[in-house]
Amino acid sequence: MKLIVLSPDREIFNGExxxxxxxxxxxxxxxxxxxAPIVSSxxxxxxxxxxxxxxFKFKVEKGFIELLNNEISLLVQGYEEISE
Amino acid sequence: MGANxxxxxxxxxxxxxxQQITKAMKMVSAAKLRKAQDAITRLRPYxxxxxxxxxxxxxxxxxxxxxxYNKVRPVNRVLVVVVTSSRGxxxxxxxxxxxxxxxxxxxxYAQQRDNGNLVLACIGxxxxxxxxxxxxxVKVVDDYVDMFADLSFENVNKLTKLIMLRFKQExxxxxxxxxxxxxxxxxxxxTVERFLPVDAVQATDKDENITEIGYIFxxxxxxxxxxxxxxxxxxxxxxxxxDTHAAEHxxxxxxxxxxxxxxxxxxxxxxxxxxxxxxxxxTGELLEIVAGxxxxx
Numbered sequence: 457m458k459l460i461v462l463s464p465d466r467e468i469f470n471g472e473x474x475x476x477x478x479x480x481x482x483x484x485x486x487x488x489x490x491x492a493p494i495v496s497s498x499x500x501x502x503x504x505x506x507x508x509x510x511x512f513k514f515k516v517e518k519g520f521i522e523l524l525n526n527e528i529s530l531l532v533q534g535y536e537e538i539s540e
Numbered sequence: 541m542g543a544n545x546x547x548x549x550x551x552x553x554x555x556x557x558x559q560q561i562t563k564a565m566k567m568v569s570a571a572k573l574r575k576a577q578d579a580i581t582r583l584r585p586y587x588x589x590x591x592x593x594x595x596x597x598x599x600x601x602x603x604x605x606x607x608x609y610n611k612v613r614p615v616n617r618v619l620v621v622v623v624t625s626s627r628g629x630x631x632x633x634x635x636x637x638x639x640x641x642x643x644x645x646x647x648x649y650a651q652q653r654d655n656g657n658l659v660l661a662c663i664g665x666x667x668x669x670x671x672x673x674x675x676x677x678v679k680v681v682d683d684y685v686d687m688f689a690d691l692s693f694e695n696v697n698k699l700t701k702l703i704m705l706r707f708k709q710e711x712x713x714x715x716x717x718x719x720x721x722x723x724x725x726x727x728x729x730x731t732v733e734r735f736l737p738v739d740a741v742q743a744t745d746k747d748e749n750i751t752e753i754g755y756i757f758x759x760x761x762x763x764x765x766x767x768x769x770x771x772x773x774x775x776x777x778x779x780x781x782x783d784t785h786a787a788e789h790x791x792x793x794x795x796x797x798x799x800x801x802x803x804x805x806x807x808x809x810x811x812x813x814x815x816x817x818x819x820x821x822x823t824g825e826l827l828e829i830v831a832g833x834x835x836x837x
Contacts, residue, residue, distance in 0.1 A: 495758070520768070
């Protein structure tokens with residue numbers, strides 16, 4: 457899946473991922489390959505992204521996510537890196 | 541004759557050094573302009589995507605699309621946000637924005653201005669200095685005058701959130717923003733925009749392309765709109781500031797370019813003067829020598 461993470465100030469991530477878990481406003485959920493199209497808002501919480509070789513996490517204050525044809529756009533506000 | 545020569549030489553020197561300053565300022569503004577434009581470009585994908593999501597939600601929507609930011613109330617209290625630059629030497633840029641603001645207030649909000657129901661929030665020192673002096677009855681707020689020092693979305697958003705909250709609390713019934721819209725380096729347009737209340741978003745006709753995809757909306761569409769609208773408003777306000785920032789540097793660049801050109805013209809004239817004076821001095825000296833030689837002979 458292709459993922460692009462945008463904040464109003466810059467592009468945070470752009471690349472291939474295998475899964476992404478986001479804090480949806482109705483509860484946390486995970487998106488895998490071939491997920492049905494979805495538009496959702498995000499609540500304050502943690503986003504976890506897995507790529508083939510790596511995994512990383514970051515915090516968001518709020519945001520929106522859209523998935524269509526294995527292309528995910530994630531719009532975030534209040535991005536904060538979590539260092540392991 | 542000698543004194544004149546010296547005078548002209550000194551003027552040439554002073555014009556020269558002024559020209560060096562205006563040249564340098566032009567270069568600095570050009571660099572800053574590029575940076576400011578970059579910030580606008582970086583915001584674009586985010587705002588485009590937001591609008592795209594909004595249009596997908598609105599396609600074929602039948603529910604209520606109004607939010608608390610659409611409420612039109614009788615206009616008792618007004619907030620005008622004036623965005624100018626903090627520094628001068630940028631031509632008529634600031635005075636144009638100030639003029640547009642004063643014009644708007646005097647025509648539409650004269651009543652509120654006179655009974656103290658108008659508040660001016662100034663971003664940028666130039667606007668603040670002007671209105672503080674001229675509008676005695678109006679409350680002029682300078683809490684955010686230094687906003688241009690940090691134009692990150694996070695920082696600007698603090699103010700945006702506050703403005704939106706005050707509108708929701710019915711502390712203000714109408715909020716206007718006056719800023720310099722950036723068209724290109726040479727053209728800046730002072731713009732007055734009603735920030736709140738906004739017109740409610742309109743549901744559009746069913747779009748087969750979108751319906752066919754069968755999006756899952758989480759939470760339901762109406763709630764999503766209530767969350768999207770404030771975000772779009774925040775982006776809009778942020779863009780006003782970024783625009784003014786770019787416009788300021790564009791205006792300064794143009795002004796300094798003109799100044800450098802003027803200095804060039806001035807230098808040309810002065811050099812002709814200087815050469816004439818030098819020529820006359822030499823002729824005079826020659827005449828003296830010839831006359832002296834004649835007297836001896």
